[in-house]
Amino acid sequence: MNSTVIAFNIKIKQLVNHLIISRNLNNEISDMIQNGDRVSISLRQILSQSERKVFDYKLSILILYGAFENFVENIILSYLEKLNLSIEQFDDLPDEIKNSHTELSARLLEYIHAGYGKYDQITEEEVVKRLYSCICNSERYRLNTIAYTHHSSNLRIDVVRELFNGVGLKGIDKKIVKEKTFLDKMKILDDNYSEDMNQKIILEKAFFRINEIVERRNDIAHGVDDADENILSINVILDYCDYFTALAETIYSIVMKEYISFMINKRSKIVHELGLPINIYGKNIVCLNNKNNQIRKGNYLAAKNSKDVVRVGRIVSIEIDGKQVDYISNEVGIDFGAKVDFQVHIKDTYYLIDL
Numbered sequence: 001m002n003s004t005v006i007a008f009n010i011k012i013k014q015l016v017n018h019l020i021i022s023r024n025l026n027n028e029i030s031d032m033i034q035n036g037d038r039v040s041i042s043l044r045q046i047l048s049q050s051e052r053k054v055f056d057y058k059l060s061i062l063i064l065y066g067a068f069e070n071f072v073e074n075i076i077l078s079y080l081e082k083l084n085l086s087i088e089q090f091d092d093l094p095d096e097i098k099n100s101h102t103e104l105s106a107r108l109l110e111y112i113h114a115g116y117g118k119y120d121q122i123t124e125e126e127v128v129k130r131l132y133s134c135i136c137n138s139e140r141y142r143l144n145t146i147a148y149t150h151h152s153s154n155l156r157i158d159v160v161r162e163l164f165n166g167v168g169l170k171g172i173d174k175k176i177v178k179e180k181t182f183l184d185k186m187k188i189l190d191d192n193y194s195e196d197m198n199q200k201i202i203l204e205k206a207f208f209r210i211n212e213i214v215e216r217r218n219d220i221a222h223g224v225d226d227a228d229e230n231i232l233s234i235n236v237i238l239d240y241c242d243y244f245t246a247l248a249e250t251i252y253s254i255v256m257k258e259y260i261s262f263m264i265n266k267r268s269k270i271v272h273e274l275g276l277p278i279n280i281y282g283k284n285i286v287c288l289n290n291k292n293n294q295i296r297k298g299n300y301l302a303a304k305n306s307k308d309v310v311r312v313g314r315i316v317s318i319e320i321d322g323k324q325v326d327y328i329s330n331e332v333g334i335d336f337g338a339k340v341d342f343q344v345h346i347k348d349t350y351y352l353i354d355l
Helices: 002-034 041-048 050-086 095-114 124-135 145-149 157-165 172-176 180-189 199-221 234-265
Strands: 271-275 279-281 285-289 300-304 310-320 323-325 335-340 349-353
Touching: 002 050, 002 234, 050 145, 050 157, 050 199, 050 234, 095 124, 095 145, 157 172, 157 199, 172 199, 172 234, 180 199, 180 234, 199 234, 234 271, 234 300, 234 310, 234 349, 271 285
Parallel strands: none
Antiparallel strands: 271 349, 279 285, 285 335, 300 310, 300 349, 310 323, 310 335
């Protein structure tokens, strides 16, 4: 799943670089003119060309929306594929996935038969084979994963929420606004944003940018008359890039946590129980025994409390006998200390996640 957010960030970084170069070029030409330097006609045209500003604006909106839509679809696909590989029986999948698979597969057949370009690489035979493997509850079942990503409307926040609801990740919008990474970014973008506000206001402030990008994308695509006049400045678009980057990384983090929590509850083979901690220090350091599991810095560690609430994070650093190490072999059983990026508790049960 990490590859989905990496691919998204690359697209946004390319857009950001283009916009920054364009802004810097404009500023440099303006400075040259103000200083009385000789400026060629071509450079003066760059500064005065209104069409260029409109093209950059349209390009930015289309890239932002397209990259976000692609990310949402791909993170759902990746989540389903990981579940498919990790859960041996179809009947053990989340109810929302099981209960809708037949209906969604039937719709997928309709889309393929109707000639939807999005499904050119999928055959009707493959869809039927996968559906049959799930009905038989085969250990080698294959989900029609792409069927869960179909949406007839643009990805406003309500459509995003419904797509994730369809794979058992309920209320992702309300989970997003509780994540620290997203909260910190919103406080930078909006001085009046606070987690203490009414939840309706929080949700409106948190997601109006998604809905606005959808509207602007539609205006551009449909040639609305004033679309060329109602453009955003480069600085505002750069803020939008920051916003969507934080949003995508937050969604990825939530999906990973949900996936790991499900794996723990299903006692998946990718989960290795390390048990109760030997001790904890401060808020983020836990001492455990590796129980002959290979452990590396950057591995996922999870903690589950008595109420079955699961917290998930990465191992930031590892220490053995006062020395920092990057790796613990599975050939030894040894006590170690791990600094993690979530709060630790002495009564929680800890799990190493093999991803």
